Amino acid sequence: MKTEFSPAQLSNPDIAEADKILRACVHCGFCTATCPTYVLLGDELDSPRGRIYLIKEMLEKNQRPTAEVVKHIDRCLSCLACMTTCPSGVNYMHLVDQARVRIEKEYTRPVTDRALRAVLAWILPRPGWFRVSMILARCGRWLGALLPTREVDPANPGLLRRVRAMLALAPASLPSPGPAGGNVFAARGKKLGRVALLQGCAQQVLGPRINQAAINFLTRHGVEVVLVKDEQCCGALSHHLGRDDDALARARANVTVWVKEAEQNGLDAILVTTSGCGTVIKDYGYMLRSDRDFAAAAARISAMTKDITEYVKDMSLQPAQQPGGMVIAYHSACSLQHGQKITQAPKELLSKSGFVVKDVPESHLCCGSAGTYNILQPDIANKLRDRKVANIATVRPDMIAAGNIGCMVQIAGGTSVPVVHTIELLDWATGGPRPGLT
Ligand code: SF4
Ligand code: SF4
Numbered sequence: 001m002k003t004e005f006s007p008a009q010l011s012n013p014d015i016a017e018a019d020k021i022l023r024a025c026v027h028c029g030f031c032t033a034t035c036p037t038y039v040l041l042g043d044e045l046d047s048p049r050g051r052i053y054l055i056k057e058m059l060e061k062n063q064r065p066t067a068e069v070v071k072h073i074d075r076c077l078s079c080l081a082c083m084t085t086c087p088s089g090v091n092y093m094h095l096v097d098q099a100r101v102r103i104e105k106e107y108t109r110p111v112t113d114r115a116l117r118a119v120l121a122w123i124l125p126r127p128g129w130f131r132v133s134m135i136l137a138r139c140g141r142w143l144g145a146l147l148p149t150r151e152v153d154p155a156n157p158g159l160l161r162r163v164r165a166m167l168a169l170a171p172a173s174l175p176s177p178g179p180a181g182g183n184v185f186a187a188r189g190k191k192l193g194r195v196a197l198l199q200g201c202a203q204q205v206l207g208p209r210i211n212q213a214a215i216n217f218l219t220r221h222g223v224e225v226v227l228v229k230d231e232q233c234c235g236a237l238s239h240h241l242g243r244d245d246d247a248l249a250r251a252r253a254n255v256t257v258w259v260k261e262a263e264q265n266g267l268d269a270i271l272v273t274t275s276g277c278g279t280v281i282k283d284y285g286y287m288l289r290s291d292r293d294f295a296a297a298a299a300r301i302s303a304m305t306k307d308i309t310e311y312v313k314d315m316s317l318q319p320a321q322q323p324g325g326m327v328i329a330y331h332s333a334c335s336l337q338h339g340q341k342i343t344q345a346p347k348e349l350l351s352k353s354g355f356v357v358k359d360v361p362e363s364h365l366c367c368g369s370a371g372t373y374n375i376l377q378p379d380i381a382n383k384l385r386d387r388k389v390a391n392i393a394t395v396r397p398d399m400i401a402a403g404n405i406g407c408m409v410q411i412a413g414g415t416s417v418p419v420v421h422t423i424e425l426l427d428w429a430t431g432g433p434r435p436g437l438t
Helices: 013-024 030-034 036-041 048-060 067-074 081-085 092-106 111-123 127-139 159-169 202-206 208-220 236-240 244-265 275-281 295-304 308-312 334-339 345-352 378-393 405-412 422-429
Strands: 193-197 223-226 269-272 305-307 327-330 356-359 399-402 419-421
Touching: 013 048, 013 092, 030 036, 030 048, 030 081, 036 378, 048 067, 048 092, 067 092, 081 092, 081 334, 092 244, 111 127, 111 159, 111 236, 127 159, 127 202, 159 378, 193 208, 193 244, 202 208, 202 405, 208 223, 208 422, 236 244, 236 275, 244 275, 244 295, 269 275, 269 295, 269 308, 275 305, 275 334, 295 305, 305 308, 308 345, 308 422, 327 345, 345 356, 345 422, 378 405, 399 405, 399 422, 405 419, 419 422
Parallel strands: 193 223, 193 269, 269 305, 327 356, 327 399, 399 419
Antiparallel strands: none
């Protein structure tokens, strides 16, 4: 794609980066076929190609974001299916991230939208606050019945519709908190490795059993696990809301504590059981590339970061102990398959452990979770969830496995089939408790 940035504009490293990305796009439109919002809405401006064009116009003309641009960028799930499909290697992720930052800085949203985003950005990265908000939301669930179930224009939801979506996501009960940062779990038998395990934010409130399963599994296989003290939210939620100052501050804080842990006690890897977080941590090197004090350390941390299945696939697994033959529908989280290009390892590990793994039709399409998307764009998110659940039902699974808490909550909202994390199944297969019973 031809671009027309001036030399003065190109002296800004972010614009120079955007220029490089835009020039790679040949406008072929292959990406439209796999874009969930284009598939649902059929509007070119809700396709990757359309959004790329809107971002180009905004950046090239140095315009403030218009309501039209904001509408179509807000509807993007950041699922990155377009990046998997694109034959030209267009880095849509870095382009849309830049657009979101600009929108956040230069566009004045309606006051209710601003308030809701501020609340989400404050609460979600703070597990203590998030826990309290979940308890309050559970108490207020009756209120949801009084709020609208869908919008007159489903692609432009109002505050009440969003509040209803938020209340609907609150679980009926909350599990007890898992182990706190600072804990070290010794390897059983001969020590073969040492890793840090990301504690996560929403996950440690909604699904502490996931990291508990990871700890059980790893220590059983000779790996020492540390929950690093003073670790923070990875910044993904702020990053996707365009609040880069907050996201970068969190990235710097995490880089600092992880480098310290690696240097003082040794770390083979930083493992992540929430693939949405993993995608962002693997991008810390890029996000902090212009920060002279942090660029090298951030790149080192990104290189050390692995999804748990990436690490486990190189381990020698203990013999499977669970009754074989259980059918598992494997839901490939977008952040894992498109963001990190991890597609086979989780399925191969599950098969090796005695499960019958089934691919889900249209597995490239997002389930609609996408961080805060199912709150901010509930009607599109619900349509994607219903489509995902219908596709899953065709393989008649006993359980559904996924590698991202957001997807797990989203899919569980539309099915009675237990939704569990891949590591919970691997833990069960090698001696842990059966998942999906609580
Ligand atoms: S597939 Fe890639 S090159 Fe083609 S329009 Fe989409 S982003 Fe541009
Ligand atoms: S990230 Fe997903 S929703 Fe956004 S343009 Fe790409 S494919 Fe479409």
